[in-house]
Amino acid sequence: MSIIFIFLFISIVHSDIPLDVPSFSIDLDHAPIDRWSDIIPNFAQPMNEFxxxxxxxxxxxxIDAAEIIVTRxxxxxxxxxxxxLYSIARSISMPLADIVLINLVYELRxxxxxxxxxxSNNTIIHGRNLDFDLNTDLLRRxxxxVKFFRTSNPTFNYESIHFAGSIGLLTSSRSGYFSLSINQRSTDDKDWWMNALMSILHLHSLPLFIITRSIFDNSIMSYQDxxxxxxxxxxxxPVYFIITDGRSSGMIITRNRxxxxxxxxxxxxLVQTNYDHWLDDPSNDPRRTAAENILQSFNSTQMTQDNIFDIVLSVIPVLNKLTVYTAIMNPGEKQDIFAKIRTLKPRQ
Structure with a gap:
């Protein structure tokens, strides 16, 4: 009863009108230089603003370091x-350094x-709210x-909820195989921007947008792989990887570099926000605790997509003013990603 009361109270004092997410497709059999040319021009204005x-x-x-990366x-x-990356830059006449920068900002924030x-039917629902603390309204736009597929292999495809300009995957599902979401891991590293770039320049570490795509683009990749x-x-x-095969296994991987x-x-x-799961939530950010408390009040038959969306991922502070979108994946049921752009604001 208390959860229902909280949900009704939040609905009274805040307004959120979930919006549909536009959809596109990419044939991976097309030349890489052409893959994004029909999609990115639809987002030219908000990309330039962002x-x-x-x-x-x-x-x-x-910014200077990103420009150095582009020269090499x-x-x-x-x-x-x-x-x-070059295809995206060319399609809206934006410098390639800016596209690299946008990709890095997307995955680090x-x-x-x-x-x-x-x-109760032995599948695993994988839900996520993606919050972004830079220019949230622009990110919604x-x-x-996007559905990736190969004409040459009709059995191969996967989906992603994407930000225009990015080539990587933050929220992605390959039906019948696995799903992935990525959360930033908060640390005390005050120089994390520069350390991330130095890892690329001097340690030859790969950005996440390369690692994630190389996983999902591989048609023989297994969950264990x-x-x-x-x-x-x-x-x-440092990040958190939240993964599941949709049927028997799921886990949170906490990563250092x-x-x-x-x-x-x-x-x-399991619930993961931006803090290590063996530590308490900080007092000013109880998102994980709020979601865990609601889930603990459910019985197995209440673990449904509708309830996860309506009662868990739509309750403050799990849903908040920085939430760009909500996505729900169920690779074990071989369902498309259900996603909505979120627009939470105080009622006037």
Whole structure:
């Protein structure tokens, strides 16, 4: 009863009108230089606005380093992803350095709530709210759904909830195989921007947008293969990987740049925000605690997509003014990603 009361109270004092997410498709059999040319021009204005905004908000030294990376891009970004970045830049006449910068900002600023829930029919629901603390309204205008496929292989496809300009995957599902969401891991590293760039320049670590695409673009990749890569591949920044095969297994992988620590496997429910799961939520950010308390009040038959969306991912503070979108994946049911752009605001 208390959960219902809270939900009704929040509905009275706040307004959120979930919006549909526009959808596109990409044939991976097409040349990489052409894959994004029909999609990105639809987002030219908000992409330019976002680029101007982030250049004004992030340290200049980070921008300078991104421009250095571009001068040696072929050393750091393998094909076909080099050509995809160039394709995006060409399609809206934006400098390639700015596209690289946008990709790095997208993957280094994801303040999110991700959850895994085992249902009564033995599938696993994978839900997430993606929160972004830079220019949230612009990010809503840059959000779309994309289905990747190969004409040459009718059985191969996967989906992503995407930000225009990015080639990587923050929220993605391959039906019948696995799903993935990525949350930023909060640390005390005050120089994390520069450390991330130095990892690319001097340690030859791959950005997440390359690692995630190389996993999902591989038609023979298994859940166990993905799990091994995400636990062991050197990264440019600490993150959390939330993964499931949709049927029997799911887990949270907590990553440093070089290794994983304290992985936790799914029993009935798991919730991850931006803090290590073995620590308490900070007092000013109780998103994980709020979601866990609601899930603990459910019985197994209440673990449904509708309830996860309506009662867990739509309740403050799990839903908040920085939430760009909500996505629910269920790779075990072989369902498309259900996603809505969120617009939470106080009622006038």
């Amino acid at each position: 680029n101007i905004a982030i250049r004004a908000q992030i340290p200049q030294v980070f 891009l072929e050393e750091h970004i393998p094909q076909p992803y080099y050509d995809e 994801t303040y999110c709530t991700s959850l895994l829930v085992r249902t 840059l959000t779309f759904h 993905m799990k091994y890569i995400l636990q062991n591949r050197h990264l440019i920044a 070089l290794n994983s620590i304290n992985p936790i496997e799914l029993n009935s429910t």
